[in-house]
Amino acid sequence: MPVYKAPVEDTLFLLNDVFNIERYNNLPGFADATPDVVEAVLAEGAKVCEEILQPLNHSGDQEGCTRNADGSVTTPKGFKAAYEAYAGAGWIGLAMDPEYGGQGLPYTLGAVMNEFASSANMAFAMYPGLTMGAIAALYVHGSDEQKRTYLPKMIEGEWSGTMNLTEPHCGTDLGLIKTKAVPNGDGSYAINGTKIFISAGEQDITRNIIHLVLARIEGAPAGVKGISLFVVPRNTIGEDGSVGENNRVSCGSIEHKMGIHGNSTCVMNYDGAKGWLIGTENKGLNAMFVMMNEARLGVAIQGLAQSEVAYQNAVVYARDRIQGRALTGATSPDKAADPIIVHPDVRRTLMSIKAFNEAARAFVIWNAIKSDISHRSSDAAERQAADDQLGLMTPVLKGVLTDIGFDNAVKAQQMFGGHGYIAETGVEQFVRDARIAMIYEGANGVQAMDLVGRKLGRDGGRAIMAFFNEVAGFLKDNAEDEGLKPLLGPLQLSLGHLQQATMWFMNNALAKPDNAGAGATDYMHLLGLVSLGYMWAKMAKVAQDKLKAGANGATERMNTKLVTARFFMERSLPETAAHLARITAGADSTMALSAEQF
């Protein structure tokens, strides 16, 4: 059976040593997050994930969800109790406003917990995850009355939340939405339409489900400028908060999917359901984007999470499975063969996953802290700088961490040979589950276009210039450090590739936007690799400093960091040159054929 152990120690290294979150204790909520509290929160979160969520992962995949004849949906055994335990322990409200029952701790800790939960049981973690996204949208754009009505119940776990965007004919292009909202005259709207691919759309876990639904108010302008966001509870809610009859919202069917079987993916029918406008008429996309940006970071974390759990299982197998002999002579002469972890190609595979996971975790935490700053800092310039980085990096996090996370799940599966292809070992589930993260919340090609077409040039390229300055500054500050030199040389080279690619877009994409489109995915990965390389540079510096200072019992861990940093620079960064070459090849051969010539 699959195993999972939350990487608490590595996370504490990042929070305390690399990013030193104590220095943000002027921000609301951070003062409460003392090192002791953080360690206790992570330890408790690890326990929940390892002991409650992970044991339901394989069984949840095998059982899946069932839609019953009456339209109700049965989730896998144990999910309801797990949700109650999870919400009951305060995990949904961890970073939420105490006014509505939250704990007000940094969002950064929520992001860490999201990683642990998604590694332990991704399909399960989507139920609280979507609820948290809906809470965030209501918190920012909802009226005071809406917040009072919905947030406390959602935070305590009695009600859940969903997001309803996609329709059969429209996913990425939300301007095509047809779902209609007609004013009822009492401040509410009658919602009519069909939504598809609604994760957690119906379930038997919570007493009520609060759907956030994009729809078009009768007579609204065409396209994205005529879309509004509505809150549509599955069951009516009385003045006293009691839950009443069904609000003409029903699950028409559930999808049979490649993975995340434990999460119900529903076709939702709105047949005159009563909904209330969130925020301003026709500004629904703005409100939805609050939810979507948070959701995109959440999906990025899923990519890392599946890579991490797949890696852990591959390591256990590689240490245990004996097959063949080491090239340099038997390491276990007393056994019939050596464990396969002696083989260089097995190690190469495991090292490449490990080197990604640790850098990706740093990348997530670095940006999660920016999210906290952007929401909580009282310094406008600091908020803006954090917001710039988050805007730039959100598509990179989502696109790169899910692309590589999936690849890593496949690589980890490969370590099992034929045993990795059968359901019993559980590793093929990680591949199937990880696959969705590249698709939903904006397919990765869309992330790349968001990055190159929108985020890169925004405010005169302020965000990317700030990133260049930060990395170049780090390289300059540490240029004389002999220990870091072998690591910083490759990073300098890759940063140069990124700068050349950026310059190439400036010179070639304005007049010919296809040049940006044809290079967008490569640019996203190029920026991702430089970011991960920068994370390794920062981690290596701290590891080296700790070793010099005596390491305090962490000598082996810090040495491991330095080896892994070197592996990343030697083995992952060379890819940046290939990305640059593809970008500067331009769009001609990509665009030359007619649709019929394919």
Place this chain on the structure above:
Amino acid sequence: MPVYKAPVEDTLFLLNDVFNIERYNNLPGFADATPDVVEAVLAEGAKVCEEILQPLNHSGDQEGCTRNADGSVTTPKGFKAAYEAYAGAGWIGLAMDPEYGGQGLPYTLGAVMNEFASSANMAFAMYPGLTMGAIAALYVHGSDEQKRTYLPKMIEGEWSGTMNLTEPHCGTDLGLIKTKAVPNGDGSYAINGTKIFISAGEQDITRNIIHLVLARIEGAPAGVKGISLFVVPRNTIGEDGSVGENNRVSCGSIEHKMGIHGNSTCVMNYDGAKGWLIGTENKGLNAMFVMMNEARLGVAIQGLAQSEVAYQNAVVYARDRIQGRALTGATSPDKAADPIIVHPDVRRTLMSIKAFNEAARAFVIWNAIKSDISHRSSDAAERQAADDQLGLMTPVLKGVLTDIGFDNAVKAQQMFGGHGYIAETGVEQFVRDARIAMIYEGANGVQAMDLVGRKLGRDGGRAIMAFFNEVAGFLKDNAEDEGLKPLLGPLQLSLGHLQQATMWFMNNALAKPDNAGAGATDYMHLLGLVSLGYMWAKMAKVAQDKLKAGANGATERMNTKLVTARFFMERSLPETAAHLARITAGADSTMALSAEQF
């Protein structure tokens, strides 16, 4: 529902124009394969695959195979009739010796048909595919009596064949095999043991199943030097060829797998089953390798086949699905949105799959012709050269075509957005089916080790030197061709990377074999990319010549070839530099950690 159309026209271009198979009409069987015959065979093969096999692919996946209480296995509806039609039309015997009922046509045509069948229905194609592998091993190593007993029935489709290597504790390392063979005194052996992951091990399709089984004769030397190959029919066979009672061979269970659900993957129990030695005692691996080399080329073809069918479906979807507008202005202003094939990132994805598929098909055919030459030529030097190339390229074909084939199935799935993740559209099946090809018949890491550790240095590097000379010769011969220059420049550069990598191994891997192991997978892909690039250079030259000569109605097709060639050189070949960088980084950071530090 998924679609499939066999690429007959593209295959004829390769057979006739690029590889000019008519010039081999001095080889047995080739004289019969006139252009008319080849075209008729391909057209007929396409029809069988499109009309009989493909319609059973999705349903076969959904139904899967079931083991019944009595140990029998039920395959999906329609598979038995399809097998009878397939064998009845002579496809199993296409390239087999007419003495045993085959048609004696070139193996190359069999390889082509294997692609079509594997695209149409990979799980189904494994039933005849394994039978053909077993036929090949019996043909080369079996006694005359064995050949007379088994081959005609297997060729006509009345009996099928399997290969039984893997045991619970041993896959790659066949030296660990425990299955025992004890002489019965009458020339037969009693076989006892358990084999796992036996594809098509039990089924309700054929009247008998001829198992080829690796086992250890009592008292044989330890390790791979004590392994023998046995033929073990599931049911006893009378003097007159009639099929009798069960031969103490049974299916203990079937595996629940990620994909290829239509093929039964069995645990096979041999409880004193009667078997007969094939070839020489303790030389079982030699006999098995005949089967395995052919099987590896067959698996390579599966990688291409899944890439091709996934591509075809993605193209249909991308032409049809409307979403968003072209960056350069609406192409379908009368519709609510443009088809997604206008988006550069969608085209980039489709072009990269297309550029791979066409080159991979050429690479397969080029090597299949070498296989024909190695078996059928009367010229010893020609046979040896062909054999050298096949030995070198078999692991490259298997490793690279299945790695990239799987990636391409994933990429094609991505084009469907959320619709690609649900079973209904059929595209996620291609991903799940393609995944096994990277694992079985020697996991791809094992292929890389076979290439670098065994094939590269064999006979003083004769095979790789011949390849270098051939590609360099082509580049030199066409150096002055202005039309080809933009294509040959990148190929020249990538050939240089391959030569440098080869040199680096010579200088660094002899004293330190881990340097070879840590670079093996990168080297395999580097050689694969240069090979595919060489295929594109050859195809582009022919396309250009045909255009100059008037193209005979094929102008658009030949122009498409030239654009696709350019795309490959610009977008796929840049990867060779990254492979070289990783190889020359050496094994230090890969091997530095202890097993516990992972």
